[in-house]
Every structure is written in C-alpha cells, then in structure tokens.
Amino acid sequence: MLAKSSTEIVRQQNSALVLAQLRRHGPLSHTELSDRTGLSSATVSAITAELERHAVIERQEQAPATGRGRPRVSFTQRRRCGFLVTVRISSDQIEYSLVDYGGTLIDRLEETRRGQEEAAHFAPALRQTIERLCARSSLSLQEIRVVSISSKGLVDPADPVLLWSPVFGTAEIDFNRIRGEGLEPDILLSNETRLVAGALARMVERVSEEKGEAPPRALCALSLGHGIGLGIAQQDSSGEYQISAPDFGHMLHLANAGLCRCGSTGCIEATAGFYGILRSAFEVPSDTIPARFVPLSEMEKLAATARRGDRQAQFAFRQAGLALGQGLGRMQSLNEKMPIYFTGPGVRFYDLMERGILEGMGQSRAIRREGLPPIHIILDETALVFAGHLDLGLEHMDRTAISAGQDPMV
Ligand SMILES: [Zn+2]
The missing domain is CATH 3.30.420.40 (ATPase, nucleotide binding domain)
Structure with missing residues (x-):
C-alpha cells in the first residue's frame, strides 16, 4: 500500500471534522461549518465540493422566510x-x-x-x-x-x-x-456495556452543552441483568471520552463463594446476576451450575415476594446489592469519583438492592472520604x-x- 502524504492525511482529517459537525448539528450552511470546525472558508469549500463529488453529502435549499432574497443553502449527509x-x-x-x-x-x-x-x-x-x-x-x-x-x-x-x-x-x-x-x-x-457507556457520554455531553456547563470528566454505566456489565467513559487530555469495559462482573467478590458462569467461583455476577439472586433466594447450593438464562418474569415473581416481606427473597436482593456496592467502592478507589448510571433489566429491582448497594459502597474508604457519587437510574437500556x-x-x-x-x- 502506498503511504499517504501528509496533505492527504490532513485533508481526510478535515473532511472527518466537517462530517462530524454535520452528524452532531446538521444540516449546516457553509458559514456555520466554517465557524464550528474553525476551518477557513476556502478549506470548507474544497472539502464540501469533494464530499459532494463523492456523493457523501448533498445540498438542501430552503426558501428564505420572507419569500425574498437568496435561498439558504445547507449541507447534509446523503442518506443513501x-x-x-x-x-x-x-x-x-x-x-x-x-x-x-x-x-x-x-x-x-x-x-x-x-x-x-x-x-x-x-x-x-x-x-x-x-x-x-x-x-x-x-x-x-x-x-x-x-x-x-x-x-x-x-x-x-x-x-x-x-x-x-x-x-x-x-x-x-x-x-x-x-x-x-x-x-x-x-x-x-x-x-x-461499552456501547451503553459511550451513548451515555454523548447524552451527558449534549445536555451539558445545552446548559452551558462542563460535562463530567468521567462516568460509568453498570448494567444489571443475568450478568453484570460495567462501562467507563473518561475524558482524555483533549476532552474526548475514551470508553473501556473492565471485566467487573467477573471481579472477585468473595473467595470460594457461588459458582459463576465463567467457571470461576465468587465473582460479583455469581451473587448479583439474576441466577445468583435466585440461587440465594431459594437456598440452592452455591456450587449449582448457573442457569443459562432466567426469564424476567421469574425475577418479577421473586421481587413481588420480597416486596411482600419474604425475608429470604429480601436477603437475596440485598446480598446482590452488597456485592455491587463493594465492587463500586473498589472501583472508586482505583478511579476518580464519577456519576454511576444503573441500567439493564435488573434496575426494576433497584429498590430491593439499594440498601445493600449503599452499605457496600460505604465500606470503601475512598467513598467515605470523597462522598457517594451521584447515582442515576436509566430504564431504557435498549435505546442506549x-x-x-x-x-x-x-x-x-x-x-x-x-x-x-x-x-x-x-
Ligand atoms: Zn465469573
């Protein structure tokens, strides 16, 4: 493959910059593109001409509001x-x-x-x-x-x-x-969960921009369900969010505790995932091979039992919360304090886990010193x-x- 010349690289970077602005704020006029990208008017003209030639973007003409004068021309992605x-x-x-x-x-x-x-x-x-x-x-x-x-x-x-x-x-x-x-x-x-954290970062960035505030330097998404997923978005030195998805669900919670789907024992998921909660609610031996899938209706039934006051069911959800809270406490010790967004099908049982989560987090010195991070609940994970x-x-x-x-x- 031929090495690209530096002019070629700059040209590609500039065209990506123009397309990114159209993606976030489009359709945009020539002047708006120049303002938002900081590129000169001549450069924007060259880029939009090239993108039009390659059928990547197209022009939209809008008649002026007064019905007189020149139509407003803006650029937008060519959908096809x-x-x-x-x-x-x-x-x-x-x-x-x-x-x-x-x-x-x-x-x-x-x-x-x-x-x-x-x-x-x-x-x-x-x-x-x-x-x-x-x-x-x-x-x-x-x-x-x-x-x-x-x-x-x-x-x-x-x-x-x-x-x-x-x-x-x-x-x-x-x-x-x-x-x-x-x-x-x-x-x-x-x-x-990496995708979820990325989408959340974008959402938070947009909301902060509308309010004229600086977005948080970092945030995390904790997805609760059959398994447990964590995604972290952290700003780099240029202010862009970098996303990672550490293997949180399979971090050790308690040595030699419940058997996990990954084959290890004592993972956070083995206590806080749906199958872990069911196992402790029904006092099934913790080395029982995890169910591959637990229908949400089963969990709803168990939650209803807990909300009616059944001690063992309440205990199972609380233990799940404790495993999550302790894990989050460890995470805050290793990272900076950041808002936590709980999501996934398991958030509908958050009320039953909350005490355990707060108790578990409170056991971390970092959290006792810096305070609890802001906690949000997002119900629609699919959309994220x-x-x-x-x-x-x-x-x-x-x-x-x-x-x-x-x-x-x-
Ligand atoms: Zn595991």
Whole structure:
C-alpha cells in the first residue's frame, strides 16, 4: 500500500471534522461549518465540493422566510451514501436494525436466539439475515458499508472475534465469516456495556452543552441483568471520552463463594446476576451450575415476594446489592469519583438492592472520604445500546467516507 502524504492525511482529517459537525448539528450552511470546525472558508469549500463529488453529502435549499432574497443553502449527509446494519446479541434474542447514512432506521428484525450448540453456524446465519434485510429494502449487499455487532462478554480488541460470551460460552465466533460474495462491510464488534457507556457520554455531553456547563470528566454505566456489565467513559487530555469495559462482573467478590458462569467461583455476577439472586433466594447450593438464562418474569415473581416481606427473597436482593456496592467502592478507589448510571433489566429491582448497594459502597474508604457519587437510574437500556451502535457505526462511515471508494459522481 502506498503511504499517504501528509496533505492527504490532513485533508481526510478535515473532511472527518466537517462530517462530524454535520452528524452532531446538521444540516449546516457553509458559514456555520466554517465557524464550528474553525476551518477557513476556502478549506470548507474544497472539502464540501469533494464530499459532494463523492456523493457523501448533498445540498438542501430552503426558501428564505420572507419569500425574498437568496435561498439558504445547507449541507447534509446523503442518506443513501451507504448503510449500517446493527446486531444486538442478547441472552434470549438477536435484534437487527438497518440504518441509512443519515441515521434513519429503515427496518428492524428480531430472531429468537439460537442455542449454544449452534455457535459454529452463527456467523453464516447472521449473514443470511443481512441478506434478508437487504432484500426487504431492495438494497444490494455492496451497499452495506458497516456491520456493528454487540454482545455481552469478551471481544478481541483488534479483530471482530467474540472470545467469550454468556450466550456462546468459550465457543469463539469469528464475524469475518459473514464476508464474501458482494458483502464486504467493515465489521465492528463491541462489548454491549461499552456501547451503553459511550451513548451515555454523548447524552451527558449534549445536555451539558445545552446548559452551558462542563460535562463530567468521567462516568460509568453498570448494567444489571443475568450478568453484570460495567462501562467507563473518561475524558482524555483533549476532552474526548475514551470508553473501556473492565471485566467487573467477573471481579472477585468473595473467595470460594457461588459458582459463576465463567467457571470461576465468587465473582460479583455469581451473587448479583439474576441466577445468583435466585440461587440465594431459594437456598440452592452455591456450587449449582448457573442457569443459562432466567426469564424476567421469574425475577418479577421473586421481587413481588420480597416486596411482600419474604425475608429470604429480601436477603437475596440485598446480598446482590452488597456485592455491587463493594465492587463500586473498589472501583472508586482505583478511579476518580464519577456519576454511576444503573441500567439493564435488573434496575426494576433497584429498590430491593439499594440498601445493600449503599452499605457496600460505604465500606470503601475512598467513598467515605470523597462522598457517594451521584447515582442515576436509566430504564431504557435498549435505546442506549442502539444509540451506541449509531454513534460508533456512523462515525466510522464518516471517517472512511472517501477512502471507502465511493466513485465520484460524474
Ligand atoms: Zn465469573
């Protein structure tokens, strides 16, 4: 591959800057683009001309409000410049969404999850569903530029390979296998809570900007459900949020305590995940092999029992809270104090876990010294996961808009 010249790199960076502003605030006029990016008027003209030539953006003309004078011209993404497919793999189902370059949802499909034994066939089956999505919207496979996949578990940071997941266990899934015969998208694979933390960071950034306040330097999302996921967003020196997803659910809570789905014993998840809560509520031996999936209705029943005053059920939720609180206390000792956003299906039982969570956090010296961090509850995790996919997938399309080889329009 030929090395890119420095002018070429600057040009690509500037065009990514213009597209990022359109993504966040668009449609924007030439002057607004110049103001927001800090680029000169001539540079903005050169970039928008090139992006128009490559059919990445288009002009919109709006008649002036008074009906006289010149129309207002603004730029916006050309929606059919390319398409994004998002795939959310959860414990009980797989959700597919087809989105255009402008960020509009075009189609959505849900499939009941296949069993663990089908891990080997998962990537080809996923490809078939993408083909179905394309057929339903009369798109060719070539038009799918990015496939953004999320799952709970461990992902390879460099390759789209799922290394361990609660759904497929240690059976690795290489998503490169969906490629071929016309389908050549860039594939992004993310840990789900990482996406949630990224979407939250964006949301908080927008709200702070509207209020004219500085956004928090860091925040974290703790997803409660069958497993426990943590995502942390921390600003780097340039003020951009960098997202990480430490393996919080599988941090040690109590040595030799309950058997975890990962095969270890005593993980936070083994006490605070749904199966851990059920185990302690029904006094099932803690070395019992964890259920692969607990329907939410089972947890609702148990919560109703606890709210009616059943001591053992209350104890189970409180123990879960304690494991979470102690984990969060350790996290604050290692990081700076940051707001915590609880999310995931388990937040509907937050009332039953709250005492344990506060008690557990209170045992940390860092929290006793610096005080409790602000705590928020977010009920709609699904919307956050989707928003995270959009941020990641569309930004990737912006960065690669020209190099992706869209032929210039003649
Ligand atoms: Zn574990």
